[in-house]
Structure formats: C-alpha cells, structure tokens
Amino acid sequence: MLIYKVIEIGTVTEDSIEETLNHWIPKGWNFDGLQFAMRESSKRPAMAFALFTREISSGDEKP
Numbered sequence: 001m002l003i004y005k006v007i008e009i010g011t012v013t014e015d016s017i018e019e020t021l022n023h024w025i026p027k028g029w030n031f032d033g034l035q036f037a038m039r040e041s042s043k044r045p046a047m048a049f050a051l052f053t054r055e056i057s058s059g060d061e062k063p
Helices: 014-027
Strands: 002-009 030-038 044-055
Touching: 002 014, 014 030, 014 044
Parallel strands: none
Antiparallel strands: 002 044, 030 044
C-alpha cells in the first residue's frame, strides 16, 4: 500500500527545501514532488508543500 506525507514549508528558500528533503529521505520516504503556493503581489512563493511517498505492506501500522 502506498502512503503519502505532505510537509508544509512556510519560508521557501533553497536552504529550507534542502533541509526538508535531507530530513525525510533518510527516514525511508521517497521524494514525489514540490508544489508552490504563490502570492499575487510577488514572484516569490508564499509557501511550498513537499510531497513524499512510502510503500508499506497492508499489515503495517502507519509510520
């Protein structure tokens, strides 16, 4: 069974994205994508959501 994890990144910088990826990937999560939430008044994203997946057997508890 495939499960998902969504991590909100409130301050979108190169460092905060790297920190999020480097935190969750060694814990067994696979990076699936990055979605940005934009402000109308700015070209910089207001926040981002890092998406991860992990395969577990149907009898396993959710991690």
